[in-house]
Amino acid sequence: MNTYMQNFTKYLKTKANIAEPDFQLLIKKVEFRNIEKGEILLRPGEVCKHSFFVENGLLRSYTVDDAGKEHIIQFGSENWIVSDRSSAFFNEPSDLFIDAIEDTKVVLISSDFLNEASEISASFRNYNQIALQNHIRHQQKRINLLLSASAERRYMNFIKLYPDLTLRVPQWMIASYLGITPESLSRVRKELAHKNFKPN
Amino acid sequence: MNTYMQNFTKYLKTKANIAEPDFQLLIKKVEFRNIEKGEILLRPGEVCKHSFFVENGLLRSYTVDDAGKEHIIQFGSENWIVSDRSSAFFNEPSDLFIDAIEDTKVVLISSDFLNEASEISASFRNYNQIALQNHIRHQQKRINLLLSASAERRYMNFIKLYPDLTLRVPQWMIASYLGITPESLSRVRKELAHKNFKPN
DNA sequence: CGCGTGATTGAAACCCTTCAAGTTTAGTGG
DNA sequence: CCACTAAACTTGAAGGGTTTCAATCACGCG
Numbered sequence: 236m237n238t239y240m241q242n243f244t245k246y247l248k249t250k251a252n253i254a255e256p257d258f259q260l261l262i263k264k265v266e267f268r269n270i271e272k273g274e275i276l277l278r279p280g281e282v283c284k285h286s287f288f289v290e291n292g293l294l295r296s297y298t299v300d301d302a303g304k305e306h307i308i309q310f311g312s313e314n315w316i317v318s319d320r321s322s323a324f325f326n327e328p329s330d331l332f333i334d335a336i337e338d339t340k341v342v343l344i345s346s347d348f349l350n351e352a353s354e355i356s357a358s359f360r361n362y363n364q365i366a367l368q369n370h371i372r373h374q375q376k377r378i379n380l381l382l383s384a385s386a387e388r389r390y391m392n393f394i395k396l397y398p399d400l401t402l403r404v405p406q407w408m409i410a411s412y413l414g415i416t417p418e419s420l421s422r423v424r425k426e427l428a429h430k431n432f433k434p435n
Numbered sequence: 436m437n438t439y440m441q442n443f444t445k446y447l448k449t450k451a452n453i454a455e456p457d458f459q460l461l462i463k464k465v466e467f468r469n470i471e472k473g474e475i476l477l478r479p480g481e482v483c484k485h486s487f488f489v490e491n492g493l494l495r496s497y498t499v500d501d502a503g504k505e506h507i508i509q510f511g512s513e514n515w516i517v518s519d520r521s522s523a524f525f526n527e528p529s530d531l532f533i534d535a536i537e538d539t540k541v542v543l544i545s546s547d548f549l550n551e552a553s554e555i556s557a558s559f560r561n562y563n564q565i566a567l568q569n570h571i572r573h574q575q576k577r578i579n580l581l582l583s584a585s586a587e588r589r590y591m592n593f594i595k596l597y598p599d600l601t602l603r604v605p606q607w608m609i610a611s612y613l614g615i616t617p618e619s620l621s622r623v624r625k626e627l628a629h630k631n632f633k634p635n
Numbered sequence: 636c637g638c639g640t641g642a643t644t645g646a647a648a649c650c651c652t653t654c655a656a657g658t659t660t661a662g663t664g665g
Numbered sequence: 666c667c668a669c670t671a672a673a674c675t676t677g678a679a680g681g682g683t684t685t686c687a688a689t690c691a692c693g694c695g
């Protein structure tokens with residue numbers, strides 16, 4: 236077993252509660268890779284063959300619109316899985332880019348792996364279910380925020396939810412995630428600083 | 436069996452592929468109800484005990500923000516399930532209202548039902564999985580639209596996706612779903628009419 | 636050092652909202 | 666079935682939040 240997959244191991248054993256013999260079977264099904272900052276892991280039009288478990292580092296998924304503007308769908312740092320679930324599950328071409336914001340170590344998870352893990356282990360099935368439900372909950376909160384909140388409220392929500400990312404991710408990407416321009420985010424931050432708002 | 440549950444029956448037998456004997460077991464676990472227009476089925480703070488399968492009629496789920504404004508999360512007409520999945524699954528208090536836009540016939544689906552159906556039938560488990568993945572795909576497209584598209588593009592996307600709802604749902608609710616004011620939607624429609632845009 | 640990327644700032648423009656008034660539509664009771 | 670009322674939709678004018686475009690500043694890295 237690859238000693239670089241510590242987090243992934245913990246993920247399977249602790250979170251998904253996979254017992255040792257099953258673990259030994261499953262771990263053979265995944266691949267480990269070093270990704271350089273800027274490297275592109277998925278492009279629109281491609282089918283998302285692998286989900287990426289982040290051992291360490293930082294990935295993002297995003298779309299590019301007709302005007303060439305990027306819109307960030309998701310960030311993924313340590314212990315997160317970045318993927319185009321729809322593309323992977325339904326075997327359809329993706330709309331998304333996935334690339335690396337930092338040098339990143341990832342575990343490649345194939346659909347095969349997911350199917351086998353689900354067959355082998357009821358607790359994996361269960362954990363996967365929870366992950367899906369969490370994803371839905373998370374997306375719904377984001378939709379609600381986009382529908383109802385100003386740029387300032389969206390940003391405040393972001394730094395509360397992802398204090399770590401706030402420091403690691405360039406500001407213009409956070410702006411893209413929030414659906415505002417970098418200039419607007421800069422002004423929002425200035426406003427907040429002026430109001431004596433402290434991130435923590 | 437209740438003769439009013441024709442669509443739900445078809446849903447179980449055809450979509451989820453439940454065989455007759457299992458069907459007979461499961462159908463006893465659900466309830467049928469007539470809902471009057473305006474009736475509220477779920478309020479913020481309550482745990483979402485039932486998901487609502489719409490036999491016919493029209494439901495919606497929505498939040499109300501601090502300023503008292505409604506933000507519509509989902510519409511559900513015939514054969515759709517309306518629910519706060521997060522609340523139901525995680526047994527947490529909901530943030531949502533669910534109410535009826537029209538007089539509606541619903542089938543009440545409890546968590547019990549879902550658990551039993553999953554135990555009994557692998558094909559139900561499978562179908563449920565697909566439903567979750569579809570939900571995620573749908574939400575992701577909506578997020579992307581909210582991040583990237585103008586009021587006009589959002590509306591055009593809506594009428595393409597939901598031509599039936601465009602006629603049945605009051606305009607101010609569509610506006611709420613799109614994240615704009617009713618006045619703005621009215622002007623967008625005027626613009627489109629002026630450009631000789633035809634809904635179908 | 637100098638170059639490039641990211642962040643900031645300013646001014647003008649734009650999209651959308653707000654508020655207010657009017658018009659149309661739909662539902663209800665006489 | 667008409668009359669009345671409330672709700673929904675439209676329209677206008679003013680205002681606000683955000684974008685756009687352009688210029689400047691800050692910083693890390695070769």
